[in-house]
Amino acid sequence: MQLAHRPEMQIIVSNTTEVGIQLVEESIEGRVPASFPGKLLAFLYERYKAFSGSADSGMVIVPTELIVDNGKKLAGIVKQLANFNKMEDAFLTWMDGQCRWCSSLVDRIVPGKPDAATLQQLERDLGYKDDLLSISEVYRLWAIEGDEKVKKVLSFAGADAGVIIAPDIEIYRELKLRLLNGTHTLSCGLAVLAGFPTVKSAMDDPAFSAFVSDLMLKEIAPNIPYELSLSEARDFGLKVLDRFRNPHIQHQWISITMQYSSKIRMRVVPVLLKHYQPEPPPHIVLGFAAYLLFMRGQSGPVTDDRAAYFKDLWQNEPDVVVKTALSDQGLWGADLTEVPGFEEAVRKNLDVLMNKGAAAALAQLNTKK
Template identity: 45%
Template sequence: MTKLNRTTHPVSSNPERVLQFGTGVLLRGLVDYQIDKANKQGLFNGSVVIVKSTGGTTDEFAQQDNLYTVAVRGVRQGQSISENTLVTSVSRVLSAQTAWRDILNLAKSPSLRVIVSNTTEVGLQYVEESIFQNPPQSFAGKLTAFLYERFKDVGGSRNRGLVVIPTELVVDNGLKLRDLVERLAAHNELGKLFSKWLKFHVRFCNSLVDRIVPGKPEAGIKKQIEEELGYEDDLLTMTEPYHLWAIEGDDRVKEILSFAGANPNTIVIDEDITFYRERKLRVLNGSHTISVPLAYLLGHEIVLDMMNDPLSSQFIREVMQQEIVPTVPADDVALVKEFADEVLDRFRNPSIEHLLLNITVQESAKMQARNVTTLQRYYELFNKVPDRFALGFAAYLRFMKVTHEDKGTYYGEVDVAAGLLNYPVKDDRAAYYYGIWPAVQTSDEASVRAFVEKVCSDKDFWKADLSALPGWVDAVSGYLYKMLNKGVRATVKEALA
């Protein structure tokens, strides 16, 4: 079988219009994929230069002349989706460690209009450093150095301004990145004229990306797809069908990001993307957080198992549709309901093995960030206990029943059909629960209730007194008591009957 490259698959080249910090699969499976789609429709006609900020070589890209395939696999509206796209939008992949001067030279290119990044949350942290290193240590340092190089070349020209779009999963990521660059500019004494050019001619856009991109499939699936393609592809990238890239911007941003026209339903440019962020946080992330501990305690390992069990599938569908969707602020509720249906399809994707234990990492912090506001909104709207939420919260507390600690790792255990299951609790609150669970007399309803009330009244952690919500402690403690004495499956089955 032939190797994928530009000799076996010749493609046309385009001007380098996008600089991308990050070689990860999310950018390859969403951003570069969308730009490729736009190029093929004649809507952008631009290529992407990727900067590899971390150590290591760029050989895997060079060996394939920066070509790779995106294999879309999953379910959409009950229909199986299988699509392969040869992505040709990447022109070069440069290492910041070995090709920093080449990267800075790109700053002088008149065709460059856009900078995109995904450097994880760590990339949006301030590191006080000189930007004149080769290269600077932090992502913000590298970006500041690049922008300053462009400023020196263009002399403050408006026509050579840029649109910067971070995609790191941080709220207001564009504003945070701008603040980092401005602080580094001040620290490095880059001058008032640079600060003025930065303020008026470099647009930092908040953005939100939403697509599950597992990356390279396991060997058997990879071989099967390569047989379909007729070539070997060591950069083969698996994704789900669903994708959304919401970008905060005005008409000027829309003009520069003309690639959005290739699919305006999945690349949204709007002056306020709060709705898209809220919808994803509450419906997708929030439903994960409230349902995964319950599904794991039922004996499941991956999200697909959760969806194939009628009991856990019913729970997540009902908690999402009945108790989460109504609380999402929206001018058009139908858009929220439609998104919820899409999320359920995504959870049923047979091509993605999403481990439930991985989702439970920092479960407590996720519960606070994603679901407390939803809970409060439900009470404001309906003035009653959201019953499915109470069941999910009880399962969370049962999951956090830490029984032992070994070399700094905490563990819980639960009886499932296959026997006694021990599992790691990777949560900053694990030590807290390890300290308070021993006082609970599991066969005493009053003792269980006192435990739930203690947890829920912790205003410092929850940023609210959950115990003050009418009926909440009684509902949660009732479910938790049954889980401890009847078992999780029996409790859930009875609650959903």
């Protein structure tokens, strides 16, 4: 709150994961708010008072959570919370007019701290010890939606061609969200069930590599819910496949399963609903079946807000699990049992996964292809 009084403070960047950008109706007076939007509102109100609502005291706010229109969504939640706290209209006008709420997306695979042996070798090569050393791929993109004022404030963009500030970043978001994140999401549970610890180890397996490639290029790319050419989607997808094969990146599949359910809803369901073929997409079907089985909690730790829901649901027979989960509009924003043939296809794939294993499910898929 003291920082709100400092004029040199201009930028707020958030990375709270998808579950952090949500409305919690709470008072911000006399206490530390529980939610991130609550904390942000308290900070902005303090700044508004400290500078008497001046035009140059507005903040540039850049959320990086993987949510569609994350800047607009965060602004809407903070405004709702301001109304809940009965804040004055002049403050709301200042937030709308003087603050910039910039939707953004980050695209870079960052596995994090290397294993002990790699870290030791890197420190020998570097000649110093670094307790915060982190591994990432060379490719990077930070696309930020903003006007000339945003460009001026975010002057660091000029130091790196990987930072793009533009009035519309939707095409970057859709390509990344669907082809990279969507493929990761539909592959992670299956990879864990198949015994692959990392993305690279799975890409070294011909059957799994074929699954990832066909999922991305044949099922997701043609059905991205955005107006772009198939060649643009395929070009981006081929680059993503190269990134997945990077021998220097040890990206753990189990870490990709974090908040699995919300990722399926945001990254996968829009693609599934756009798929107008007579038959349900087989690779998406298998990925969805693997998700349901992973959520039973017997293949690895489940770090998901819906973990308890699925723990209870898996007290039932698999057919009941499939029907109940797919029809739950609270999970997906739609009844997925209404997608022609999807429920039956997921049920059959789940049966193969449970009784024959992931390798058999992949082999069966490749045989059909």
